[in-house]
Amino acid sequence: MAIDILRRLLLLCVFCVAQALVLNHIHLFGFATPLLYVYMVLSFPMGYPKWAVLLWSFALGLAIDTFSNTPGVASASLTLIGAIQPYFFALFVQRDEPESIRPSVQSLGLMKYSFYVFVLVLLYCVVFFALEMFSFFHWLWWLECVGGSTLLTVLLVLTLESVRKR
Amino acid sequence: MRNLLEFLAKYNHWIIFVLLEVVSAVLLFRYNTYQGSVWFSTANAVAGKVYEWNSAVESFFSLTRVNEELALRNFYLERQVNQLSRLYGELTRDTSFLERSERQLLSQYQLLPAKVVDNSLDKPYNLMTINRGRLDGVKPDMGVACGNGVVGIVYLVADHYSVVMPVLNLKSRISCTIRRRGYVGYLAWYGGDPTVAYVEDIPRHARFRRGDWVETSGYSSIFPPGVLVGKILQVYNSRDGLSYRLKVQLTTDFSNLRDVLVITDSTVAERVKLLDAARDSLRIGADD
Numbered sequence: 001m002a003i004d005i006l007r008r009l010l011l012l013c014v015f016c017v018a019q020a021l022v023l024n025h026i027h028l029f030g031f032a033t034p035l036l037y038v039y040m041v042l043s044f045p046m047g048y049p050k051w052a053v054l055l056w057s058f059a060l061g062l063a064i065d066t067f068s069n070t071p072g073v074a075s076a077s078l079t080l081i082g083a084i085q086p087y088f089f090a091l092f093v094q095r096d097e098p099e100s101i102r103p104s105v106q107s108l109g110l111m112k113y114s115f116y117v118f119v120l121v122l123l124y125c126v127v128f129f130a131l132e133m134f135s136f137f138h139w140l141w142w143l144e145c146v147g148g149s150t151l152l153t154v155l156l157v158l159t160l161e162s163v164r165k166r
Numbered sequence: 167m168r169n170l171l172e173f174l175a176k177y178n179h180w181i182i183f184v185l186l187e188v189v190s191a192v193l194l195f196r197y198n199t200y201q202g203s204v205w206f207s208t209a210n211a212v213a214g215k216v217y218e219w220n221s222a223v224e225s226f227f228s229l230t231r232v233n234e235e236l237a238l239r240n241f242y243l244e245r246q247v248n249q250l251s252r253l254y255g256e257l258t259r260d261t262s263f264l265e266r267s268e269r270q271l272l273s274q275y276q277l278l279p280a281k282v283v284d285n286s287l288d289k290p291y292n293l294m295t296i297n298r299g300r301l302d303g304v305k306p307d308m309g310v311a312c313g314n315g316v317v318g319i320v321y322l323v324a325d326h327y328s329v330v331m332p333v334l335n336l337k338s339r340i341s342c343t344i345r346r347r348g349y350v351g352y353l354a355w356y357g358g359d360p361t362v363a364y365v366e367d368i369p370r371h372a373r374f375r376r377g378d379w380v381e382t383s384g385y386s387s388i389f390p391p392g393v394l395v396g397k398i399l400q401v402y403n404s405r406d407g408l409s410y411r412l413k414v415q416l417t418t419d420f421s422n423l424r425d426v427l428v429i430t431d432s433t434v435a436e437r438v439k440l441l442d443a444a445r446d447s448l449r450i451g452a453d454d
Contacts, residue, residue: 020213021220027288050179058186065193067213069293072194076187083183131194 008040012060015040020067031141032148037064038124039157041081042117045102046093050086057082070132077127081120092116105161117157118150125150214327217283218297225281225424232424239313275390278302278428280310283327287360287420292334294318298428299326307388309429315394315417316340316353316382317426334360334420342395343383344374350383353395353414360420363396368410376401380414387437389429 015037023034041057061075068074089103092112105113125146133142174181225232280302284295298304300323310317310330318332319340331338333355340353342365349372355363365380378398384391396414404411 017216020216030288051182054179054182054186058190061190066210067216071197072190072192076190076194079183079186079190083179 008056011040012056012063015060016063016067019064024068026152028152029148031144032152033145034152034156035121035125035128035149036153036156036160038078038081038121038153039160041078041085042120042157043103044085044089045100046086046089046097047100048086050083053086054079054082073128073131076131077124080127081124084123085120088120089116104164105158113161114154114158118154121153121157122146122150125153210324211326214283214295214297214324217295218281221281221283221424228422228424231422236313276430278304278430280304280426280428282423282426285332285420285423287334290336290357292332293321294330294332294423296328296330296426296428297326299324299328301325303430304328304428305430308431309382309389309393310426311389311393311429312418312423312426314419315396316342316389317418317420317423319388320428330426332420333363333416333418340389340395341383341385342380343391344368344372344398345379345381347372347374347378349374350385351409351412353380361416362399363414363416365395365398365412365414366404366409368412370409372410374398380412390431 019035019037023036027033037060040060041053044053044056057078058075061078064074064078065071092103092108093101097107101107103113103116107113108116129142129145129149278298280296280298282294283297286292286294294317296310304320304323306320306323308320310320310332316333318330318335318338320328321331322329333340333353336355336357338353338355341350342353343350349368351365351367353363353365368374376398380395380398382389382391382393382395394417396416398412399415400413402411402413
């Protein structure tokens with residue numbers, strides 16, 4: 001358990017630093033920013049305590065907020081994803097699979113896994129950018145941000161996943 | 167009671183969820199005005215330090231370009247000084263005056279060099295973090311400039327870092343004037359292109375040309391007069407038709423900003439105090 005906590009803490013720091021120093025400065029076509037840290041919340045295994053998922057998501061969101069001058073935006077939307085993730089992942093798992101199955105390409109298959117990632121990342125981007133702008137005055141801009149960031153993030157998550165496999 | 171406890175045990179994660187969301191919402195609404203968000207933004211010591219390391223590495227790689235730019239600027243200024251002092255010497259046959267006035271100007275406006283550790287260009291409310299804070303003598307509402315021109319105004323101050331509101335912020339307003347013509351307006355930015363801003367409220371009777379230089383007016387007591395802002399690109403009518411609006415090409419390159427100067431002007435406080443005193447005494451006089 002302690003090792004698990006340490007590993008996740010390290011992962012949190014790595015995602016946070018990567019986001020603050022590299023990914024936050026990417027604005028593909030002026031609007032698509034990769035929000036890769038969602039990957040950490042996406043990869044909690046099946047039997048992981050739900051309250052722990054929530055606390056991890058909140059902590060990660062808080063750290064991201066501190067580094068990108070958006071207090072509360074990432075933490076609120078990541079906590080939401082953290083609450084949904086265990087239930088949503090359960091939909092993809094067959095009854096005869098082992099208890100502590102982890103969401104990955106191997107365990108779900110590429111199509112199912114991509115769909116799983118896409119839905120959660122899309123939901124995250126919708127909530128994140130809605131909270132960040134807090135008005136639908138520039139709704140076209142908002143749509144561009146959501147769409148671009150979702151695609152870029154999904155692409156990065158799948159890349160990371162395929163690198164991890166080896 | 168037993169049922170209640172059981173209910174709580176079964177659904178504890180939903181309770182945590184609601185709690186965390188409430189905390190997030192409080193953060194969202196409490197701190198997003200950026201007032202007092204020093205502890206929860208890039209002005210905070212940890213985040214500031216990380217960005218400082220990052221910008222140290224980045225600035226190392228852009229040193230060549232910065233050097234070139236500095237050398238060019240230096241050359242230009244040297245030439246200007248030479249020309250001016252020659253002209254002045256020809257006109258008055260007095261060479262000691264220039265030196266004296268230069269020294270006076272510099273002592274009047276104390277400058278504090280600082281490094282930009284975090285910066286953004288793509289948002290409507292861009293902010294910039296610099297590595298000088300309260301302990302270095304920076305206070306809110308001090309002007310920030312760089313070798314190429316005006317940068318912004320100090321907005322929030324922590325012990326070692328401060329957040330600057332650059333020209334590229336919808337809320338930024340800086341008083342400025344057209345060089346050698348003297349008409350005063352204010353500089354505003356409306357999002358989008360980070361190289362272009364607008365000067366509003368230039369009076370209708372003003373005479374100027376495209377390509378004229380715009381500089382700070384010195385009326386706001388934040389910037390000394392004469393700090394470069396930009397070059398007039400185009401002239402429009404304002405929305406109410408009572409004044410001109412100038413499209414200005416900013417001389418400061420915000421996308422490549424590393425070294426800035428905070429104007430810690432010792433006379434500003436004095437001037438503001440004097441003005442307040444004058445206003446107060448006038449009001450009292452009117453009451454009598």
